[in-house]
Amino acid sequence: MNRFDHEAKDWDKSARRQALAKAVAKGIIDAVPPGKYEILDIGCGTGLVSYNLIPIAKKIVGIDTSAAMVEEFNKKSPSPQIQAFQKSLRECGKSFDILVASMTLHHIQDLEEFFEEAAKRTNGYLFIADLWSEDGTFHDRGNEDVYHFGFDPHYLAKLSSRSGFEGVTLYTIYQIQKHRNFPVFLLGLQKISESPGARRYPSVPPLR
Numbered sequence: 001m002n003r004f005d006h007e008a009k010d011w012d013k014s015a016r017r018q019a020l021a022k023a024v025a026k027g028i029i030d031a032v033p034p035g036k037y038e039i040l041d042i043g044c045g046t047g048l049v050s051y052n053l054i055p056i057a058k059k060i061v062g063i064d065t066s067a068a069m070v071e072e073f074n075k076k077s078p079s080p081q082i083q084a085f086q087k088s089l090r091e092c093g094k095s096f097d098i099l100v101a102s103m104t105l106h107h108i109q110d111l112e113e114f115f116e117e118a119a120k121r122t123n124g125y126l127f128i129a130d131l132w133s134e135d136g137t138f139h140d141r142g143n144e145d146v147y148h149f150g151f152d153p154h155y156l157a158k159l160s161s162r163s164g165f166e167g168v169t170l171y172t173i174y175q176i177q178k179h180r181n182f183p184v185f186l187l188g189l190q191k192i193s194e195s196p197g198a199r200r201y202p203s204v205p206p207l208r
């Protein structure tokens, strides 16, 4: 059992997590053209972000390494079109319109591999919500499963460009109040597709 397995049952009790997830989902909904999308939520947890994305979803797949998180996610599902699985990004076969990773990336060690695997699974958008670079004091229970103390999202945008993404939107979406403020960014990336016949997605507003 990992830390997230232990926390899964009470995860949704946090008003702060609920508010952050709402802000992330709203940021995504505002950024993409109106429509119904197939969405992959990477590190979906109990589905706080996923369930707020229902207005723009044709289908939502959540993936998470924690079995207990997946169980909590699926307990809430109103439809077979919204399901979570205990698996890694590498194990996901399908292609999606929108990928989202909210507060997950700082738990993933190899960022280059993450962007390579993400690029194989969308010709559309990848949204990353995470902490701006922090001093290592964000996680109250220690940093055992934390590989990055937040990020400079400009660096992430640059890194992702090697896998064919382009940064399209960036702003601070939320402030987590603890012993100090921890700002959270929402970075929107769009896949640049050069293959003829590939589904084309309208552009979202430019990076700011």
Ligand SMILES: C[S@@+](CC[C@H](N)C(=O)[O-])C[C@H]1O[C@@H](n2cnc3c(N)ncnc32)[C@H](O)[C@@H]1O
Pocket: 004, 017, 021, 042, 043, 044, 045, 046, 047, 048, 049, 063, 064, 065, 066, 069, 087, 088, 089, 101, 102, 103, 104, 107, 108
């Ligand atoms: C901070 S929680 C965020 C959960 C959810 N996105 C939310 O906003 O409430 C991070 C989640 O990522 C999951 N996770 C950690 N490493 C992962 C990986 N390599 N692949 C998929 N999920 C991972 C954890 O189990 C946990 O549920």
